[in-house]
Amino acid sequence: xxxxxxxxxxxxxxxxSQKARVLTEFWVKDNAYCPGCGTIPLYQFENNRPVAxxxxxxxxxxxxxxxxxxxxxxxxxxxAFETMIQRLESNIVPNFxxxxxxxxxxxxxxxxxxxxxxxFSIIIRRNPLPPHARRAGWTGCNIDISGVPDAGRVHLxxxxxxxxxxxxxxxxxxxxxxxxxxxxxxxxxxDTMNCIDAIEKTTFKLSDMYAFEEALRRKYPNNNxxxxxxxxxxxxLRDKGIIEFIxxxxxxxxxx
Ligand SMILES: [Zn+2]
Numbered sequence: 001x002x003x004x005x006x007x008x009x010x011x012x013x014x015x016x017s018q019k020a021r022v023l024t025e026f027w028v029k030d031n032a033y034c035p036g037c038g039t040i041p042l043y044q045f046e047n048n049r050p051v052a053x054x055x056x057x058x059x060x061x062x063x064x065x066x067x068x069x070x071x072x073x074x075x076x077x078x079x080a081f082e083t084m085i086q087r088l089e090s091n092i093v094p095n096f097x098x099x100x101x102x103x104x105x106x107x108x109x110x111x112x113x114x115x116x117x118x119x120f121s122i123i124i125r126r127n128p129l130p131p132h133a134r135r136a137g138w139t140g141c142n143i144d145i146s147g148v149p150d151a152g153r154v155h156l157x158x159x160x161x162x163x164x165x166x167x168x169x170x171x172x173x174x175x176x177x178x179x180x181x182x183x184x185x186x187x188x189x190x191d192t193m194n195c196i197d198a199i200e201k202t203t204f205k206l207s208d209m210y211a212f213e214e215a216l217r218r219k220y221p222n223n224n225x226x227x228x229x230x231x232x233x234x235x236x237l238r239d240k241g242i243i244e245f246i247x248x249x250x251x252x253x254x255x256x
Contacts, residue, residue: 001031001162005105024067024099027107028054032097035112035154035172036061038165052094062094063112072100072109074146081125081141093118096143110157112168113145116178117152119187149193151175151242167256177240191216192233196243196253206249209234 009026010019025044033040034056042054042063052062066076076098078084087093096113126140145153154171155163178186195212196204213226223229234251237243244252 001107001157003107003157003160003162005101005107006030007105020067020069020101023105024065024101025053028063028065028097028099032110032156033165034059034061035095035156035168036176038169054097063097064094065097065099067099067101069101069103072098072111072145074144075124076143076145077126078123078141078143081123081139084123084141085120088118088120088123098145106160107157108160109155112154112156112172113148113152114154114172114175116175116181116186117148117190118143119147119183119190121187122147147190147194149190150197151193152190171256174241188229188233189236191219192230192237193242195230196237202255203246203250203252205251206231206234 005023005027007023010023013019013022029041029044032042032054034042037056037059039056039058042056044054045052053065054063055061056063066078068076076096084093093115095115096118098109098111098113100108100110102108122144124142124144126142128137128139129135131137151171152175154168156168157163178189181189192209195209195216198212199208201208209230210227212230216226216230217223220226234243238245238251242254244254246252
């Protein structure tokens with residue numbers, strides 16, 4: 001990957017936002033590969049296709065690109081709220097590439113969030129545009145990526161350094177089992193992953209997980225078996241290679 005944008009593509013554009021759009025799109029087209037199967041290059045959809053920007057001809061994964069100068073905050077602006085909700089309901093959300101770049105047009109971070117991490121709870125409705133706006137009443141949405149666990153943020157480039165492609169493929173694919181899950185089951189997996197992320201140690205105990213019982217009880221007031229549920233999710237994550245069982249009640253995060 002060449003981490004410098006090819007600024008010749010921006011000749012003839014005057015506005016910075018247009019330049020940024022053109023340069024980031026060209027960069028992905030010229031440098032990105034499919035994190036699912038490793039195929040190079042990715043192909044661009046025709047402009048204004050509402051669902052995704054790029055796709056892989058080998059495995060048909062689809063990708064939407066969001067880019068930003070500087071660092072990403074936890075909130076990423078997306079399109080119309082209703083469209084996003086409909087996409088989630090019909091299960092046609094693409095994977096999201098998040099690209100951040102420096103003032104000198106070089107890539108800082110390039111992250112893929114696999115589509116299975118998009119749930120209703122991270123899509124936040126924005127206020128409708130005011131009456132004097134050109135598109136008065138239009139309501140956009142933000143994606144709150146603070147709710148996406150570490151397993152759902154796969155770096156292809158981290159702090160200006162490319163990550164090994166085999167690691168990226170493994171990290172991208174190890175959570176694909178979640179795609180077949182109903183939203184309840186997926187919600188529990190994501191909550192459990194977020195609890196594990198909140199534990200600062202690599203090796204942790206069941207009692208560390210039980211410390212989240214009260215918080216989870218508030219989220220799932222009708223579930224009287226939070227501890228059982230957590231143990232079940234830990235087994236599930238062990239079976240998928242996201243954590244390891246070290247000894248009874250002791251677990252370790254699998255670092256890729
Ligand atoms: Zn692919």
